[in-house]
Structure formats: structure tokens, C-alpha cells
Amino acid sequence: MKSAPLNAHRSIDDIEIELFIAAVHQKYEYDFSRYAKASLKRRILSLTEAHKLAHISELIPLLLYDDDFISEILGYLSVQVSEMFRDPHVFKKLREIIVPMLATYPQINIWLAGCANGEEAYSLAILLKEEKLLERSNIYATDISHKALDIAREGIYSADNLECFERNYQLAGGSGAFSDYYVSKYNYIHLHPELKKNIFFTDHNLACDGVFCEANLVMCRNVMIYFDKELKNRCLSLFTDSLVPGGYLCIGTKEDISFTTAESHYKALTQHERLFQKRF
Amino acid sequence: MSEASLSVRAIVIGASAGAIETLIQLLQPLPSSYRVPIIIVCHLPASEGDNMLSIVLARHCQLQVKEACERETLCSGTIYIAPPSYHLLLEKDLTLALSLDDKVLCCRPSIDVLFMSAADALEEELLGILLTGANADGADGLVAIKQRGGQVFVQDPVTATVDVMPRAALMALKKSHLSADAVENTQGLTRRLLSQL
Ligand SMILES: C[S@@+](CC[C@H](N)C(=O)[O-])C[C@H]1O[C@@H](n2cnc3c(N)ncnc32)[C@H](O)[C@@H]1O
Numbered sequence: 001m002k003s004a005p006l007n008a009h010r011s012i013d014d015i016e017i018e019l020f021i022a023a024v025h026q027k028y029e030y031d032f033s034r035y036a037k038a039s040l041k042r043r044i045l046s047l048t049e050a051h052k053l054a055h056i057s058e059l060i061p062l063l064l065y066d067d068d069f070i071s072e073i074l075g076y077l078s079v080q081v082s083e084m085f086r087d088p089h090v091f092k093k094l095r096e097i098i099v100p101m102l103a104t105y106p107q108i109n110i111w112l113a114g115c116a117n118g119e120e121a122y123s124l125a126i127l128l129k130e131e132k133l134l135e136r137s138n139i140y141a142t143d144i145s146h147k148a149l150d151i152a153r154e155g156i157y158s159a160d161n162l163e164c165f166e167r168n169y170q171l172a173g174g175s176g177a178f179s180d181y182y183v184s185k186y187n188y189i190h191l192h193p194e195l196k197k198n199i200f201f202t203d204h205n206l207a208c209d210g211v212f213c214e215a216n217l218v219m220c221r222n223v224m225i226y227f228d229k230e231l232k233n234r235c236l237s238l239f240t241d242s243l244v245p246g247g248y249l250c251i252g253t254k255e256d257i258s259f260t261t262a263e264s265h266y267k268a269l270t271q272h273e274r275l276f277q278k279r280f
Numbered sequence: 281m282s283e284a285s286l287s288v289r290a291i292v293i294g295a296s297a298g299a300i301e302t303l304i305q306l307l308q309p310l311p312s313s314y315r316v317p318i319i320i321v322c323h324l325p326a327s328e329g330d331n332m333l334s335i336v337l338a339r340h341c342q343l344q345v346k347e348a349c350e351r352e353t354l355c356s357g358t359i360y361i362a363p364p365s366y367h368l369l370l371e372k373d374l375t376l377a378l379s380l381d382d383k384v385l386c387c388r389p390s391i392d393v394l395f396m397s398a399a400d401a402l403e404e405e406l407l408g409i410l411l412t413g414a415n416a417d418g419a420d421g422l423v424a425i426k427q428r429g430g431q432v433f434v435q436d437p438v439t440a441t442v443d444v445m446p447r448a449a450l451m452a453l454k455k456s457h458l459s460a461d462a463v464e465n466t467q468g469l470t471r472r473l474l475s476q477l
Contacts, residue, residue, distance in 0.1 A: 011400070038369040038397040039379040079381045225350050225378045254350060254363055254378055 016056035017044055023060050028070055030144070031207045032077060034231035040077065047076040071147060078226075080116040080148045083164060084157075084178075085123045086221075087253050088171035093273040095173050098248050099131050102216055108137040111215040111242055113206060113235070114223030115141035118152025118199075122181075123172070124219070125195040130175045134198055140213050142204035149201045155191035159184060206235045211242045218243055221252035229260075236262035240278065249276040288431070288477055289405040290354060290370065291316050292398045294391030294421065296323040296413030298441025300333065303411070304340045305466040307359065309474065312342040316407075316477050317354040319370065319398070321362045321389045323417070334361045350378045362389035369397035385417050395421025404429030407477075409469065411435045413445025419452035426458040433472065439465035 017040070018033075025031045032040060048056050062069050085091050102108045108128075115121050121141040128134040143149055157165075169178040182189040204212055206223065218239045224232045239249055240262055249257075249266060251274045257263050266276040295303060299322045307318070322333055331347040338345040341359060348360040354374045362368035366378040367389050377397075384390035391410070395418060398406050408425040410418045412435060422432045434450055437443035446463075453459055462472055 036369075036371065036377045036379075038371050038377055038400065039367070039381060041400070042369075042393065042396070043381065079379075081380045081382065222380050225380070229351065254366060256349065 013041070013045075013056060017041060020044065020056055020059055020063070023063055024070075024073065027063060029205065029208060030070075030074070034207065034228045035077075035226050036228055039226065043076050043079065047073065050076075074145050075147060078145050078148075080143075080145060080151075082116040082119045083161060083168065084119045085165065085168035085172040085174075086120065087273075088168040088173075090221075090250065090253065090273045090275075091123060091127060091168075091172035093270055093275060094250065095127055095131065097269060098217065098250075098275065099127070099133065101248070102137075103131070103133055105216055106136065108133060108217070109213055109215045110137060110139045110217045110219065111212050111239075112139060112141040113143075113204070113212075113218065113220040113239070115143050115148075115152060115201065116145075117148050117157075118155065118201065119157070120219065120221070121152065121199050121201070122155060122191050122195055125199055126169075126174070126181055127172070128198075129195070134195075137198050138213075139199045140215075141199055141201050142212060143201075144203070144205045144207075146203060149203060152201045153196075155193075155196060156188050157191070159187045159189050162189060206238065207231060211238055213242060214244060215242045215247060216244055217248045217250065219250040221250065221255070223252075224255055225252065233261045236260055240265050243278045245278060245280045247278045249278065250274065251276075287405050288316055288407045289402055290374070290398060291318045291407045291409065291473075291477075292370075292394055292421075292425075293318060293320045293409045293411065294322070294395065294413070294418040294445075295320070295411035296391075296415060296417065296442070296445055298412035299324070300336055302435070302441060302466060303333075303337060306409075306411070306470055306473075307337065307343065308340050309470050310341070310343055312344070312357055314343055314473075314477075315356050317356060318343070318359045319348065319354075319362075319368065319376070319394060320359060321368055321391045321394045323387055323389070323413070323415075324364065331361055331363055337361070348376045348378070350376065352376045362394065365389075367393045369393060370401045371397070372401045374401065385415060387415070387417050391418035392421040392424075396424045399424040399428045399430060402430065406430035407433070409433045409435075410446055410449045411466075412440040412442050414442045415445060416448035416452075418445060419449040422449050422460075423452050423456050423458060426453065427456070431461045433462040433464070433469050434460045435469065436463050436465050 269275040345359045437446040
């Protein structure tokens, strides 16, 4: 007798994806089970195609028997797209309304969660330097991707995007010129090492690790869009626990904390820039 | 009227060069009681976070028009527009999702990304429409929709402001031994939207 599939409505792809994610989680600590499904599927399919495999499940033996494969998987499953001073109006508002408040603290701790290749961390360092606060600031910039963190520590970026960086810097209210902060070599810009002194690039997984530090400002942009509701709530409660009373939260311009468990802990400062203050 | 068309639960639309006028022509006649939610990806230069297209369409359409928010559940009587610079995807629970993943065919938002995710989410309960444009985005997406049993309409290239995109889609369908359910000008497509759904 031929048995009918239990759940005819579920596509085989989806079953394979679930098995693959379970295999990743069982071999390593990385848990992608609570990532938003549609874009995760796209990324897993492009990894499958890159290896010219016919089925997603064929990734499983590669994962199990090749210890180097995980770094490639992470490269595909978490995408590190960023730019210096992305959404410059956000940095402008940070400078105008948050920085003067941060200046009242003897020491400023900033947690930048999901820092990708580091552009956001250096943007903050430049902003704080111009406001003469960098010396007493610690920027803890964390990400799940080791490869991204290595690039971030280098602080070397392609000059192809220089025009965009310069424009963003100006729109963000930069008080000098972006060229004050790097030297060009061939087609790359090398950010000044002094910007790095107060940045600590560290491995941290928002899906399973705990509170990272006591922070005056938490910035986490365009990371939670990849998570399902439950994981997003987990992140937000990490941030709430991490922030001092009256501390600030900055999320992506297309993200929101309405209808999350964190909503009641915050007061919105500016809607457009998604800046929030934790209630006292 | 085919039975399948009764069960369409979302319409996805892709457009590029020449999109604004074409979208107005297509969507203006739909009444505010129109049942099926509509999701649009349109390539426009990102202008400081403001979604120009949703402002313009809102002025001309009877349906409610809004920029798509992450995790938002699709509602009747609403047109959702992808925010500039983000991919827009449809999840199986009919919520919208955003991503900043790499550009596809040099585009973000990408029509293919929306179409493929929606095809996955709704299978035969989806209608995809591809309009004017100057690149090949949307072609693979339409093929994916057809392969999952959905319906696809393509703007007749002869009537499109820029015919590259609808032509590329018709070619791609043909290559996969599929064909569009309608190839017409915007009035014809609007008539179908009004009478079928
Ligand atoms: C699109 S980038 C955002 C970069 C930057 N914040 C911005 O907005 O320009 C998303 C980042 O989130 C990181 N990420 C994904 N899952 C994560 C997790 N579970 N914990 C920490 N970081 C994660 C990815 O590695 C990637 O660098």
C-alpha cells in the first residue's frame, strides 16, 4: 500500500529546510529555526545552487562531514550589507538629541548588535569623536559572523562606495570632512586606527546568548527584520535588560516595537528615526 | 469566470520604468470595497526614506494605499508598496517581511523576490501582474507563480511605456512552456481585475 504524505500541503523544500536547520543547530550552536522563513529559504536555496546541488537536503552531508563548511553556511545565511552612516538622518538625530544626554555620563557604553562589517561602529566612533566623547566611550560591536567581525576589525573598505559614504557623512551633520578619517590605498580606504581604540568587536549571538553589557545606548538596526516574532521579542528583552534606566534604543527605520512585549518599557523620542528611551 | 479566480487571496504587481502612470491607470478604477489585497514592488530611486509612489497612488486610488511594514498582516481593501531599498516578501502566514539581502538583478526591492515568496506562500491562490519596465526583473518570478499553479497577467508590450520587462517575462514563460493568462493593455487588465475577482 502506498501511504499518502502526512501533510500534503507542506512542500518538500520546507521539510528539507527544517532538517537542514536542525542539523546546523545540532552540530553547532547556531539556531536559525526562529528566523523569518521566506528570506531564509532564498538564502538556503542560493547556497544549494552555488554547490550545484539538486536538493537542499544534500547540504546536510556537507555540513556533517566537512568542518569548514559552516563558515560558508553562515556567510550565506546571514547577509552583511551595510554602509557608513546608513540612514544619515538617524545619525543626525543621534547627534542632536541623544549625544547631549550621553555627555552627562562619566562613561558611555554603547552596544551595537548586528554590526556586520563594522561600518556602523566606525560611523558612531566618528560622531563621538567630533562631539569630543570618544575617549570616554566604549562601543561594543557584536555579530554572529566571525568573517564579518574580522573585516570590521580591519577597518578597510572598498573605495567604490566612497561617494555614498561622503554624502551620508554630510547629511549626518558631520562637522569636518569624511576624508579626515581615512587614507586611500589603491582602491581601498583605511580608516584611522585611532577610531578603533574604543571599539570592541565581539562574537555574540542574539538567538542564544545573554545580556552583553550595561549600556547607555543600544543600536540594533536591520537585524530583527530577519527574526520571527518570538526571537524579536527575545532580542528586545535583552536590550531592555541591558539598558540603564533612561537609556536609549535605536532600531532600523523600517522596524517597530509596537505590539511587542518591550513596547511598554519605552517612550518614543522620534518616530521617523526610531529612537526610543527606556522608561525610568 | 474560472473557479480558481474566486480563490485569489493576493495580487502581486511588479513595475519599473514608466510605472507610476501605468499603476494609476490600472488601479484607479478599483473600488474601495475591492476584496483582494495588492502588493507592489516598483523600482524607484530611494528618496530619503519617503515612499513617493505610495503618496502619489494614495492620491489617485480609491483603495487604501500604504508603505508595507514588516510583520504586517495582509488586509482587504489595501495596496501595499515595498519601501525603497528593502526587499519585500510574503510569508506563509500572509504577513509581510522585509530584508536587506543582496540586490537581485541589480534591484532592491526585487520583483522576483516578492513574486517567488508569494508563489511559495499562496501557490494557486495568487495572481501576479507584470507591467512596464526596462529590465528583466519579474520574469523568473512570473514563471515561479505559474509553476505553482497561480495566474499571471502581463501588460501587452506594445502598449507598455517601456517594453523590455513584459517582453522578457513572455519569453521566460515560453521557455518554460508556460503562457500568461492574459496579455493586454491596462484597461483590459483592469477589466479582468474588476470582473474576475
Ligand atoms: C543587514 S545586516 C545589518 C547591518 C547594520 N546594522 C546596518 O543596519 O547597516 C544584519 C546583521 O545581523 C547579523 N546577525 C544575523 N543573525 C544574528 C544573530 N543571531 N546574532 C547577532 N547578529 C546576527 C548578520 O550577521 C548581519 O551582520
